[in-house]
Amino acid sequence: MSEDRSTLARTLAILELFDETRLEWTPEQMIETLGYSRPTLYRYLKTLREAGLLTSLPGAGFTLGPKVVEMDFLLRKSDPITLGAQPHLDHLAETYPCTALLTRWYGGRILCVASECRTTSASSYPRGRPMPLARGAISRAIMAWLPRRQALPLIEANMSDLTEIGLGTTREDIQKSLREIRRSGVAVARGEVTRGVVGIAAPIFDSAQAPIAVICATTPSELLNDTAEAALCDDIRDAATRITSALQDRRAGTDAAPSSAETAETH
Known part of the structure; x- marks a missing residue:
């Protein structure tokens, strides 16, 4: 259970990177900032991208994904x-x-x-x-x-x-x-x-x-x-x-x- 919480916290730390001063991040920038190994980071990114919380285009970095918009809609309704x-x-x-x-x-x-x-x-x-x-x-x-x-x-x-x-x-x-x-x-x-x-x-x-x-x-x-x-x-x-x-x-x-x-x- 402790390992699960640690994984969740480390995954959420990626979302915390995004703010008004930096809206797009490359994997290299994430590794430098968070100190994750490349395999670990890519595993977390895969999870977040499949959930729609992050998205990326070829040759570009990661930005927040459409799931954030969907959750915002649900927040307003609930x-x-x-x-x-x-x-x-x-x-x-x-x-x-x-x-x-x-x-x-x-x-x-x-x-x-x-x-x-x-x-x-x-x-x-x-x-x-x-x-x-x-x-x-x-x-x-x-x-x-x-x-x-x-x-x-x-x-x-x-x-x-x-x-x-x-x-x-x-x-x-x-x-x-x-x-x-x-x-x-x-x-x-x-x-x-x-x-x-x-x-x-x-x-x-x-x-x-x-x-x-x-x-x-x-x-x-x-x-x-x-x-x-x-x-x-x-x-x-x-x-x-x-x-x-x-x-x-x-x-x-x-x-x-x-x-x-x-x-x-x-x-």
């Missing part, structure tokens, strides 16, 4: 967070001159998974593009609600960015700023990711009350007066609360549902 957030994204985009976004927090990354926009104010980080970890309202809506043992390493790893945006010059100062954000229930950032754009964000929680996603609206600062900003903050907080409640209700319903074996025993 993810309860995305499905639950969509009506709220629609409402925000229709009510305010903004881009409404749903982002997911996973493996130390923040990723936009859905967005709606009814104006020309498009986000600099469209669906699928990882976002900055220590800048903007979305990152703070994660960091402010993380348990201390998870937040401290992030603070220490991103001290320079957090200091530059004005959260504080020491770890204690930054923790205090994050606590204030937590008390307000919403994070607001001005021009930190895109100049002249205000971001307002609130976290969505799992059943253990850990932040797993964020709903956010970004809008040009000149289109947002104090009254509109207060209303938008209220709507963002309300949307996050409603999505969280729906997820918890769904989980409670799943836990309460009898298993097929239990159902069979009662008949």
